Amino acid sequence: MTITIQQQFSINLNALLDEAGVPASGFGRSKHVATSMDVGVATAGKWLSGKQIPEYDRLERMKEWLGCSFDDLLGRTEARGGRIPARxxxxxxxxxxxxxxxxxxxxxxxxxxxxxxxxxxxxxxxxxxxxxxxxxxxxxxxxxxxxxxxxxxxxxxxxxxxxxxxxxxxxxxxxxxxxxxxxxxxxxxxxxxxxxxxxxxxxxxxxxxxxxxx
Structure with a gap:
């Protein structure tokens, strides 16, 4: 199955949020992301569900917030050595x-x-x-x-x-x-x-x- 860049971003973002201990989807994850990134809950929901990726300046802010790299946000998991994002x-x-x-x-x-x-x-x-x-x-x-x-x-x-x-x-x-x-x-x-x-x-x-x- 081919994964779009939006879906790959969603996979990576959710994995990083899991590592950070952010509540799961359905329990305030969208609201948490929206508040942290200063966007609407609907926009955060699109990021988390693989329907949209942020603009460059938002990615920069997200990178600083989560302490990660652009590759962590947008790259394919095998490019990162197959690490387990959520332990x-x-x-x-x-x-x-x-x-x-x-x-x-x-x-x-x-x-x-x-x-x-x-x-x-x-x-x-x-x-x-x-x-x-x-x-x-x-x-x-x-x-x-x-x-x-x-x-x-x-x-x-x-x-x-x-x-x-x-x-x-x-x-x-x-x-x-x-x-x-x-x-x-x-x-x-x-x-x-x-x-x-x-x-x-x-x-x-x-x-x-x-x-x-x-």
Whole structure:
């Protein structure tokens, strides 16, 4: 799959923000970037989602803010020796709230085994959420049975886990959105889905990413 310069910038920027311990997407990352860079939240969101790159003067300011180089912001990861931008030890820095997690567990096969006070890691397969996470990366999530705000969530459907960006609608439904534009969004009624045997169920909210191969 060909990655555009906008997508590559998004990958690099999110990785650098992960390293800096900035809250994950869906938990104030866009607002944090907007405030730090003196731009609107919508503009910051475009940078983070791979839809736009900043002008040169903004890149200069971003370079100073994050203590990085232009290559770190715009270059391909293999050109930087394949370093891991977000290390496992940074994961807890991105946790939201006051939860005192002592360890991160691999997500169990059955949602019923997920403890409400735990923090779980889920390996990513495929490119549906690229460039936010790609095949081989991992997300960390805290258990949640519903979506009260827009954000990135872990969902169980048809006996497997998926990760999607969730947007609440005024109709009482939610939109499940893939970061990769090749995949269409899906609108579902969660209240109806829970009545189905293998329906869509939210099981957690993503609080951090481990970008394994980038």
């Amino acid at each position: 496992a030890e940074n994961v807890l820095l991105n946790m939201v709230g006051t939860r005192s997690a002592t360890r991160i567990s691999i997500c169990p096969d059955e949602p019923a085994s997920i403890r409400s006070d735990g923090v779980y890691a889920l390996p990513i397969e495929g490119d549906v959420m690229s460039p936010y996470v790609v095949d081989g990366d991992m997300v960390c999530f805290m258990p949640a049975m519903s979506a009260h705000t827009d954000g990135v969530y872990v969902i169980h459907v048809a006996e497997r886990y998926i990760v999607r960006r969730v947007n609440l609608t005024t109709r009482g439904t939610v939109k499940l959105i893939a970061e990769n534009a090749r995949y269409e969004a899906e609108e579902v009624d969660l209240a109806e889905e829970v009545k189905r045997r293998n329906g869509v169920r939210i099981v957690g909210v993503v609080c951090a990413r481990i970008l394994v191969n980038r």
